[in-house]
Amino acid sequence: MKQVNDCLQYLNQQIQQMNNKIQEMDATIGELKKNSTQPPVIRNEYRFDLLKVEKLEGTLNIGLNPTPNASDSSIEEFSIGQSLNTPKVTEQHNPQMFHGIQEQVQDYLSSGAYSALEAFEHQYEYPLDEPYRKFIVEDVKKQIDQRIRYYLQKHPEPTDNTQESIIEEVKRDIEKTFEAFIRNLPRKGNEK
Known part of the structure; x- marks a missing residue:
């Protein structure tokens, strides 16, 4: 009987200790609820250098639209999204x-x-895959007529070498555009 009585006393002590712990935890939870009237702040940090582009849509303006007062054909003077306001008179006069x-x-x-695009990829150590290369070239193709009209407007009275001159200027613009595009692509890490 004494053993049973000792065992019951021990179990009562254990139960009392557990009740005390539960009361302490209830008090702590109550304090936390009282003190936290604001919702917890969750921070989302995005690492854009780790993102992978799987599908690219839309028009990529890569610099073949000159500013209206462009005096030189350098790529630095082009701006994205500006219209040329070039009359089609030059095209109609000399189709x-x-x-x-x-x-x-x-x-x-x-x-x-x-x-030319692959040469810039090699120069800037930024290889592109074939579909992306094709996407860039196709997007430039859509902007070429505007560029030709711009140069025709600069040469209102064509000479014998005007056509070749304009072709070379447009090619040079295309290559400068490719170079600027690849040079400004985001690099892995902190490189730019």
Whole structure:
């Protein structure tokens, strides 16, 4: 009987200790509820250098729209999203020259532009995959007619070498655009 009585006393002590712990925890929880009237702050930090682009849509303006007062054809003077306000008078006055330039520039975009783009990829150590390369070239193709009209407007009285001059200027603009585009792509880590 004494053993049973000792065992019961021990169990009563254990139960009393557990009740005390439960009361302490209830008091702590009550204080926490009272003191925390504001919801907890959750911080989301995004690491954009770790994002992977799986699908790219829309128009990528990569610098073939000159500012209205552009005096030079350098890529630094182009701005994104500005309209040319170039009248089509030059195209209508000399449609053969316009179409000749357009055809040669389109030929360049179908062949030589890819090697120029790959050269800049190599120079800036930023290789692109073939679909992305094609996307860039196709987007530039959509902007070429505006650029040709811009240069035709700069040469209102064409000479014998005007067509070749405009073709070279447009090609140079395309290559400067490719270079600026690749140079400004985000790099892994802190490189730029």
